[in-house]
Amino acid sequence: KRTGRGRLKVAGASSGDGASAPSLRVQLLDLLDADSRGEFELLYQPIIGADGRVRSVEALIRWNHPDRGQLTPDHFIDALIHSGRIEGVGRWVVSTAVRQIEEWDAIGLGGLSININVSPGELAHPGFCSHLRTTIAESSIDPSRIRIEITELALAGTFVPTAMLDDLSNIGARIVLDDFGTGVSSLSHLRVKSLSGIKIDKSFLRHAADNIVDRGIVEGMIALAHNIGVDVTVEGVETRDQAHWLASTGCEAMQGWLFSRAVSATDVPNIAAQRFDMPHSEV
Ligand code: C2E
Ligand code: MG
Ligand code: MG
Numbered sequence: 056k057r058t059g060r061g062r063l064k065v066a067g068a069s070s071g072d073g074a075s076a077p078s079l080r081v082q083l084l085d086l087l088d089a090d091s092r093g094e095f096e097l098l099y100q101p102i103i104g105a106d107g108r109v110r111s112v113e114a115l116i117r118w119n120h121p122d123r124g125q126l127t128p129d130h131f132i133d134a135l136i137h138s139g140r141i142e143g144v145g146r147w148v149v150s151t152a153v154r155q156i157e158e159w160d161a162i163g164l165g166g167l168s169i170n171i172n173v174s175p176g177e178l179a180h181p182g183f184c185s186h187l188r189t190t191i192a193e194s195s196i197d198p199s200r201i202r203i204e205i206t207e208l209a210l211a212g213t214f215v216p217t218a219m220l221d222d223l224s225n226i227g228a229r230i231v232l233d234d235f236g237t238g239v240s241s242l243s244h245l246r247v248k249s250l251s252g253i254k255i256d257k258s259f260l261r262h263a264a265d266n267i268v269d270r271g272i273v274e275g276m277i278a279l280a281h282n283i284g285v286d287v288t289v290e291g292v293e294t295r296d297q298a299h300w301l302a303s304t305g306c307e308a309m310q311g312w313l314f315s316r317a318v319s320a321t322d323v324p325n326i327a328a329q330r331f332d333m334p335h336s337e338v
């Protein structure tokens with residue numbers, strides 16, 4: 056029976072609620088074995104180009120918890136990171152995602168790219184790039200179809216050595232800056248060698264309809280990205296009005312519930328065969 060979504064707390068997290076300690080331990084133990092029990096699943100959310108075609112899908116992890124149903128990453132990603140389990144799960148994510156687009160190629164879907172989220176700690180781990188390299192080499196996938204989404208936190212300070220980013224681009228994978236404009240924003244992060252794209256965070260869209268400042272920031276970020284030759288995906292597109300406005304900004308791609316939620320792998324072929332009705336752009 057599904058008992059709904061509970062928030063998973065980690066030792067060392069802000070809450071000092073001792074009363075919840077026993078259940079906390081159980082939850083953490085659950086998480087440590089979730090991997091071996093095969094409880095993780097990747098869902099895929101389409102990213103739509105200006106022509107209305109699906110150009111890529113973003114792999115988004117879910118935990119199919121035996122009692123609580125399907126949990127989104129905000130319930131467990133931090134716990135994975137703090138318990139040191141993220142590297143192993145991240146390797147599973149990479150392997151699964153690459154195998155998946157190979158399978159889609161095999162059924163004639165052809166040419167889909169895949170966006171893979173990588174947390175700063177994973178990327179800083181020396182094993183990450185070698186696993187990615189091996190996985191791609193053992194597959195039939197052109198590395199440029201792998202789009203590694205990193206956040207600005209990965210680039211802040213010396214969290215991830217430049218050599219690791221060089222490794223990534225030497226492999227031939229694309230580097231995309233996720234949640235752009237939030238967190239530890241510094242425009243110097245755009246100097247990252249071989250940056251291929253940015254994803255504008257969905258928080259900028261929430262009030263875009265009635266907030267001229269948010270609209271101006273989004274339009275400015277898109278112009279900035281284009282000035283340095285990287286492409287732009289806007290995430291969190293939920294309304295036709297937003298899509299209509301964004302089409303006029305010249306962003307390359309949109310992602311959001313207006314088009315599709317994250318779906319299971321078996322639902323992707325149908326969605327990828329579709330041509331989405333995009334508001335007309337100036338092209
Ligand atoms: P993200 O990479 O920024 O992913 C976008 C999030 O926005 C996803 O949440 C997606 O379901 C949600 N979203 C998409 N369209 C809309 C929309 O129109 N409106 C709204 N309100 N939300 C929308 P999700 O799947 O819960 O993932 C949350 C975060 O967890 C991701 O944010 C990413 O940072 C992280 N994550 C997901 N999968 C992985 C993974 O395999 N590894 C790592 N390290 N992190 C992951
Ligand atoms: Mg992402
Ligand atoms: Mg994002």
Ligand code: MG
Nearest residue numbers: 233234256257
């Ligand atoms: Mg986000």
